[in-house]
Amino acid sequence: MTEPQTSPSLAAIPPPPRPRPLKKIVSTCADVVRNTHDTVTLSFDVGEQPQYTAGQFISIDPKQFTELSRQIAFLEHLKGKKEKHRAYSMSSAPAERYVSITVKAEGFDAAHDNYPPLLSPFLASEGMKGRSVQFIGYTGAYVLPEGHDVITRQVLHLVAGSGIVPNYALLKDELLQAKHPSVKHTMVYVNKTADDVILLAELEELRARFPERLQLIHRITRAPESDDLSARGAHWLRGRPTSEWLKTIVPDPSTVWVYACGAAITEHQRAAAKVTGVPATPRFMEGVEEMLHALGVTKDRFKKEEFG
Numbered sequence: 001m002t003e004p005q006t007s008p009s010l011a012a013i014p015p016p017p018r019p020r021p022l023k024k025i026v027s028t029c030a031d032v033v034r035n036t037h038d039t040v041t042l043s044f045d046v047g048e049q050p051q052y053t054a055g056q057f058i059s060i061d062p063k064q065f066t067e068l069s070r071q072i073a074f075l076e077h078l079k080g081k082k083e084k085h086r087a088y089s090m091s092s093a094p095a096e097r098y099v100s101i102t103v104k105a106e107g108f109d110a111a112h113d114n115y116p117p118l119l120s121p122f123l124a125s126e127g128m129k130g131r132s133v134q135f136i137g138y139t140g141a142y143v144l145p146e147g148h149d150v151i152t153r154q155v156l157h158l159v160a161g162s163g164i165v166p167n168y169a170l171l172k173d174e175l176l177q178a179k180h181p182s183v184k185h186t187m188v189y190v191n192k193t194a195d196d197v198i199l200l201a202e203l204e205e206l207r208a209r210f211p212e213r214l215q216l217i218h219r220i221t222r223a224p225e226s227d228d229l230s231a232r233g234a235h236w237l238r239g240r241p242t243s244e245w246l247k248t249i250v251p252d253p254s255t256v257w258v259y260a261c262g263a264a265i266t267e268h269q270r271a272a273a274k275v276t277g278v279p280a281t282p283r284f285m286e287g288v289e290e291m292l293h294a295l296g297v298t299k300d301r302f303k304k305e306e307f308g
């Protein structure tokens with residue numbers, strides 16, 4: 001391992017391994033664990049030790065579930081196009097026996113949404129246990145390359161809501177497997193209320209176990225006044241992160257490496273904005289781009305995964 005330079009070159013990182021071919025995988029849903037009021041983790045037994053890289057995702061075809069067939073026919077009729085696979089990042093790390101995904105059941109708000117969500121409410125139900133589930137995997141470039149300790153001492157994770165999922169896998173893989181021990185991880189996890197925090201117990205356990213390597217900060221944007229966040233610990237803060245605040249936790253923006261994941265303006269929202277002339281409301285990821293720009297983090301040091 002080499003000391004990072006003042007202007008470390010990204011060319012110092014070895015090239016990524018060749019992607020593995022995508023496969024159709026038949027699994028059995030071995031376990032379902034409820035994480036929050038609207039989120040569950042499903043664990044799939046694929047019959048062997050799965051081969052993937054932490055941070056990658058799988059794709060699930062909603063058409064395999066006969067219970068959804070009428071809803072799919074209706075939505076395809078209304079939308080005038082076929083329903084596609086949905087992508088889900090893996091919350092498991094490669095050393096684990098089962099492939100896990102953590103799914104948030106999307107809501108429906110008639111004031112903003114044209115259609116009800118199709119697959120996520122179905123997956124995020126305890127009824128999945130014991131079922132056969134097919135998916136396509138494993139893919140995605142939201143991974144931490146081997147040898148990143150040559151160019152950084154700090155990975156900053158900026159995540160919101162279900163955006164925690166791939167970053168939780170990255171953290172587990174780095175910390176539990178003692179990879180790149182000179183690199184510290186700073187995770188800023190944004191949620192509306194404390195009850196929305198997904199994988200809370202698991203994250204707090206990592207924080208307690210690896211105090212030298214992991215700094216975890218919860219930012220809660222709509223906590224009711226009755227919720228005394230400080231009673232939960234000094235790492236629980238009220239309000240959104242700002243670029244000024246990020247400066248206090250990123251000592252060297254020129255060498256930090258950022259992994260950001262959360263909701264972004266969707267293709268549907270962009271299309272609607274074109275028709276109405278009313279710009280789409282920026283979501284978490286648009287805010288992240290602005291903050292990082294203000295902080296002076298260059299695009300080549302910033303990886304993002306956007307959830308629609």
Ligand SMILES: Cc1cc2nc3c(=O)[nH]c(=O)nc-3n(C[C@H](O)[C@H](O)[C@H](O)COP(=O)(O)OP(=O)(O)OC[C@H]3O[C@@H](n4cnc5c(N)ncnc54)[C@H](O)[C@@H]3O)c2cc1C
Pocket residue numbers: 057079086087088089090101102103104105106113114115116117118119120121162165166268305306307308
């Ligand atoms: C790489 C990646 C990883 C992801 N990982 C996760 C994860 O770990 N956990 C997780 O919970 N989610 C994850 N997602 C999001 C996930 O893929 C789904 O988008 C999410 O679960 C919603 O799917 P759905 O079928 O429930 O809703 P959908 O049926 O897709 O509907 C979602 C919204 O889109 C609107 N919509 C749909 N079709 C149209 C249309 N034709 N015109 C206008 N509006 C439309 C609906 O009104 C609704 O508001 C990930 C996404 C990506 C790209």
